[in-house]
Amino acid sequence: MPLYEVEYSIPLTQAHRNILASKITKLHHETYGIPSFFVSVKFTDGSKNENYSGGELRTCNRIFATVRTAGSRTAADFGQLCKELEKLWYEVVREEEYGKEGGALSGVFVLRSMEASVEEGFVLPQPGGDEDWLKGNLPKFKVLAAAGHRGFQSVVEELTVRSRDDLLS
Incomplete structure (x- = not known):
């Protein structure tokens, strides 16, 4: 149902990706009650991308979450989801491995734009x-x-x- 995309510019190992995917899946499952199988996590190597902030070229590590909106989910709830995702990143990607600049998470973005989807042949329900x-x-x-x-x-x-x-x- 949700789609998380982790875009990274640092060389994340397979172990890093496995742990992050597992933690993100667990977080969404425990927060929203969605079966783990329906939580998708995609990793994109963005090391060749040129990302700018304030007009300067920067290393960029980001997490994007595309989720379904539901009446009971507020902006504050999604803000908390962002903070939890940020915390997970730093549990897995430690500054001592990549240096403060390289391993930093540039941002977490929750995008509330998923209106409909079909997964494994099932039309997914509307929020709620x-x-x-x-x-x-x-x-x-x-x-x-x-x-x-x-x-x-x-x-x-x-x-x-x-x-x-x-x-x-």
């Missing part, structure tokens, strides 16, 4: 309709999981854990 959509599609998710689709196996597992947690609360 996630719970009903997940429940309504659970039988199809289970069929795909039983057929060996690892992504939907994780969706069914997360939804099962969530249901169990709801029963316990």
